[in-house]
Amino acid sequence: MKQMLLALWAYRFFIVSSIKTEFKTRFARSKIGGFWMVIHPLAQVLVYALILSQIMKAKLPEVQTQYAYPIYILSGILAWTLFSDILTRSLNVFINNANLLKKMAFPKLSLVLIAIGIALINFILFMLVMFVVFAFLGHLPYHALYWLPLLIGITLVLATGIGLFLGVLNVFIRDIGQIMEVVMQFWFWLTPIVYMTSIVPQKYHTLFMLNPMTGIVEGFQNILLYDKAPNFGHLFYPAVFALCSLFLAMLLFYRAREEMTDVL
Structure with a gap:
């Protein structure tokens, strides 16, 4: 493990330059640049808000704003975007860089760090735009924002752990990547992002809490919508799951x- 960390440190400039190159290449001929990274999730929130706002607004009576439901969705989408972006990138990172792995000798884990770095920059840009939207809507949560790095850290570890595990398996069993595309769709709808846990029948609450993203998303919603600290009891399981x-x-x-390079 120590040798891995030293090797990654030795290739730190390669990791940073690869992240920079990724963004320069992606937006080389783009007129609005990084905004493309936030347009999709914002459009997704707008669709849900337009369709479900009148139905779900009544489920958030304790929030004194007419935009409670769009803010609720934005908070959940923010957490899900970070999780799904890191997981998806990690899942395919070795396959997508197969030619590079065959031609160069460098720490394979640096590819995962590059994927995490790109996802984090995407997340930060989205979060900044989200706060601009919050300000426009007259909602500025700040009392519990200092808990946000904790939730981001748990999400990052969880997504990296699952993504790296499946990414290694994906090298040997290519069906993993196809299966996860379907699983991620179900996983999104089994996480209380578009709806509230309160509308789920009580007998299913225990099953919903087995989803590690449930506690994380609720934590984001507590901080960004309710302007209060997350429920740490609900974060213990996701944190342990992430570390494991x-x-x-x-x-x-x-x-x-x-064996990975030979299989690739």
């Missing part, structure tokens, strides 16, 4: 790292 998934992912990667 990252540990298993690193263990699998360590054992399979020599």
Whole structure:
């Protein structure tokens, strides 16, 4: 493990330059640049808000703003965007860079760090735009914002652990990538982003809490909508799940790292 970390540190300039190159290449001929990264999630929020706002608004009586439901969705989408972006990039990172891995000798984990760096920049840009939208709507939460880095950290570890684990498996079993496209769609709708946990029948609440993203998304909503600290009881399970998934992912990667290049 120590050798891996030292190797990653030695290639830190490669990691940073790769992240910069990714954004320069993506927006080389774009007129609005980085805004394309936030237009899709904002459009998604707008669609849900227009269709479901009148139905769901009554479920948020404690929020004293007529835009409670759009803010609720934005808070959940912010958490989901970070999670899904890191997971999806990590899932395909070795396959997408197969030619590079065959031609150059460098730490394979640096590709995962590059994917995380790109996803984090996307997330920060989206979050900044989201706060602009909040200000426009007259909603400026600030009392519990200092808890946001904790939630971002848990989300990052969870997404990296699951993404790296499945990314290694995807090298050997290519069906993993196809299966996860379907799983992510179900996972989104099994997470209280568009709807509230309160509308789910009580007998299913325990099952919903087995989804590690439930506690994380609720934490984002508590901070950004209700302007209060997250429920730490609901964050304990996602945090443990995230650490365990990252540990298993690193263990699998360590054992399979020599064979991956040959299979690719």
